[in-house]
Structures are given as C-alpha cells and as structure tokens.
Amino acid sequence: MKQRTPVIVAAISGFILLAAFLFQEFTAPYLGLVLNWAIIVSSVALLVAIASLVVTHIRFIVIGRKGFLYSIVLVVSFLATLILGWYLGLDDPDYLEGIRTVLVPLENALMGLIALILMSGAVKIFRVRGWSILTVSFGLSALLFLFLNLGFLRFDSIPGVNVIVSNLQRLPIIGARGLLIGVALGALLMGLQVLFGQEVMRE
Amino acid sequence: MLTISLSDLIAVIIVGLAVVIMVLVWLTNRKLTSEPIENVAAYDDIEALMHRSSEEGNALLVGMGEGFSGQNSNLGDSVGLLVEQIVMSRSVFNDQPTRSFSGDGALACISQLVVHGAYENAMATELFRSDHSGLSGISAFAWMGGMMPELARKDNAGLILTGAMRPEHILIADLAERKELPLVAATGALGAQAAFFASGSLVTLGEDYYLPSIGKVNQRAYQNQAKTMNWLRVIVAVALIVSALLKLSGVLP
Numbered sequence: 205m206k207q208r209t210p211v212i213v214a215a216i217s218g219f220i221l222l223a224a225f226l227f228q229e230f231t232a233p234y235l236g237l238v239l240n241w242a243i244i245v246s247s248v249a250l251l252v253a254i255a256s257l258v259v260t261h262i263r264f265i266v267i268g269r270k271g272f273l274y275s276i277v278l279v280v281s282f283l284a285t286l287i288l289g290w291y292l293g294l295d296d297p298d299y300l301e302g303i304r305t306v307l308v309p310l311e312n313a314l315m316g317l318i319a320l321i322l323m324s325g326a327v328k329i330f331r332v333r334g335w336s337i338l339t340v341s342f343g344l345s346a347l348l349f350l351f352l353n354l355g356f357l358r359f360d361s362i363p364g365v366n367v368i369v370s371n372l373q374r375l376p377i378i379g380a381r382g383l384l385i386g387v388a389l390g391a392l393l394m395g396l397q398v399l400f401g402q403e404v405m406r407e
Numbered sequence: 408m409l410t411i412s413l414s415d416l417i418a419v420i421i422v423g424l425a426v427v428i429m430v431l432v433w434l435t436n437r438k439l440t441s442e443p444i445e446n447v448a449a450y451d452d453i454e455a456l457m458h459r460s461s462e463e464g465n466a467l468l469v470g471m472g473e474g475f476s477g478q479n480s481n482l483g484d485s486v487g488l489l490v491e492q493i494v495m496s497r498s499v500f501n502d503q504p505t506r507s508f509s510g511d512g513a514l515a516c517i518s519q520l521v522v523h524g525a526y527e528n529a530m531a532t533e534l535f536r537s538d539h540s541g542l543s544g545i546s547a548f549a550w551m552g553g554m555m556p557e558l559a560r561k562d563n564a565g566l567i568l569t570g571a572m573r574p575e576h577i578l579i580a581d582l583a584e585r586k587e588l589p590l591v592a593a594t595g596a597l598g599a600q601a602a603f604f605a606s607g608s609l610v611t612l613g614e615d616y617y618l619p620s621i622g623k624v625n626q627r628a629y630q631n632q633a634k635t636m637n638w639l640r641v642i643v644a645v646a647l648i649v650s651a652l653l654k655l656s657g658v659l660p
Contacts (some may be wrong), residue, residue, distance in 0.1 A: 256541050263538070390638065
C-alpha cells in the first residue's frame, strides 16, 4: 500500500491534467493554476538541488578529495554570483554584462570544440562501426545534405532542376518526421504506462 | 456545448486507441507463450556494464541529462529515472557506489529519491550518501561541465547516459573514448542520437529508447509495450497512406 498510494495519486492527477489539456475551453484557468504550482515546486526543487550541490563541493574541499580545485572554483564563483546578484540586483546592467562576459566566450569556445569533435566523429564513424549499409548511407547523406544546404548549387535558369533540389532538401525533414512519429508513440505509451501505474510493477 | 478542435480530437482518438491496444495486448500476453521480442541492444549493454562494474570493483556513472528544464519536449526523463532505478537496484553493494548526475533541480531531487529508495529496498540505507546522486549544473552545458571531471577519474567502470540529451553532449562521448571508458547513450532526442551514433558509442535509435528492459528486469512491461507499439505503428502507417491517397484524390481538403 505504501508504494501504491503515490502511484494512485500520480495516476489520478495525470488523468485529470490530460482531460484538462484536451478540453481547454472549460479548464484553461485551472490549467494556469496547476502550471503555477508546477513552477513553484520546481523552483523549490532547484533551490534544494543547488544547496545540495554546494554542500557536496564544500565537503570535497574539506576532505581534500582529488580534484578539489574544481570545487573551490565552483563554490567561489557561485558565492560571487549570488552576493553580487543580491547586492546589485538581477536587472543591473553591469551585473548582467559581467555574467555575459564570462558566459558567452566560454560557450563559443565550447561550440568550436564541439564542431571539431563532430567533424572528427564523421571521419571516425567508418573506423569504429565499419563499412556497412547504415554507416555508408549515414555518411553519404550527411555529406550530400551539407553540400545542398550550403547554397552553392543554383539552378535558377533550369526551373525543373531547382524543384528537384528543393524537394531533395526537404528529405531530412521528412525522415525526421517519420522518426518523430515513432518517438511520439513511444513517449505516449511510456506516459500511459506511468498513468496506469505499470511502470512500478516490474518483476 | 462541448467543442474540441480537430487536432485535439485526433489526439483523443490516438490516446484511446493506444489504451485499447494496450489492454488487448496485456490480456492476450498474460501467458508468455509466443516468441519474446529481443531486448534493445543498448539496454543489454547496460547490463554488461553493470556486471563489469561489480567484477572490477569500479564505479558506474549515470548521466541523467538536462531534465525537466523546459527546453526539451519528450518524456525522456521518466525513462531515464526508470533506467537509473534498475541500475541502482542492482549495484547497491558494489565496491564503489554508482553515482548519478542531473542537469535540472527537479530531476536531481527525484533522482536522489530513486537512489535512496534503491538503498532502502536493499535494507542498506547506512551505505547511502547524498553525493551519490546530485545536480551537476542547471543547464545542458553546465551539466556537461560538471560531469566531465568525474568522468576523468581512474576508478570508473563505465558511463550510462540516459534522459534528454543534445548533440553538443558528444563532448562527453569523446572524453569517454579517450579514457577508454565504455559508454551507453540512451536518449529519445533525434539530434543527440545521430551525434552519439557518429561517436561510435552504443546508442538507442528512434523509439528504442522508450523500451527499457535491462536483462530480465521490466521484461513483461517491455514485451507488452513492444507489441503495442508494433500494432500502433501498423495503424499509423495505414492511416497515413490512406490520408495521403484521400488528399491526392481531392477527398480531403
């Protein structure tokens, strides 16, 4: 019974919300209210999780765990951001500019690194997974659509070819939609399993 | 008068159809007489990783993804938590504890409940420590940044990524490869699936992610869900072909 009560509560809430989403004409105000509850609960959860993260890293520093320098950086930057945000206010332009000055170059550098790794991954795929229909078609289609979407190919004088190229450019979207239908079915079934409480009845 | 839009009506029909097929499959599948559907390869590899972790006495890491941050639109985290629960329930008594890292506050809290529940079920709450499961950052990049130093440690047996991921998380796969650490990536995000496929790690493709069954755990639910999904696939394919034909013939506007 101890395990079943939360499942029953979750299932009833889930079904009510599902019905409320489908009949929004009547339930729109209640949906807004429930959404606000969700935002409040997730904000509190975030506070708890951040507190736990900081405490964990302070413990790493105290016991001198290997790599505790990262923990020092985390705790110092967290405290600096928190105190400055408290003192200057979250809308202060200098505060926002300061955060942006740190975040934007870091994220850009990371994106550059990711681009390089993706490129090396495209080369490595044949070494790692071998030459198969799947890998060859994956590599060829990636190259083909990369080339097509660069916009170098222009056939303005031959309208027929232009139509074929633009149709070809839509192929990845069509494929993604096909995959998304499958993913949506999977997500739907997983959601129903949770609602019916089947997820907790594993052997 | 109750009115409902066409798209909502289609949604109601699909949900109703899924419920009916689920019930029918459950009723016909009560005795497992027919040939069972094989497990998804990536989930089987998670079991191999769990064995390896307990034999080598090294830690298993679980990356839970960016969670309920509102930047993704799938139910991936629910599956991720299910995978985490299965992995944790079978690795409580390992020499090195399995540790999980979440990219969102709500997910981190639920994940900690899941981990604590696994220790409680094994009647070993004295072994549980709050740093076995926690937040490593509150965005996709911060989560990745918090995970990577843990990945670089020597006493790891493998890494399981499960939940909502992005193609950018290929950086984790790259580091795991350089550290010669086996990686299984189970995610429902298509972009991330493509990126992890290119990286050479074990990955769930398409809707495989929604069929979690590790070894014999969750087997009955998996069999039912796989069969229901097969039936739904057939129905959706037929419906799409019929509507395309109706559209071409001008019957549908």
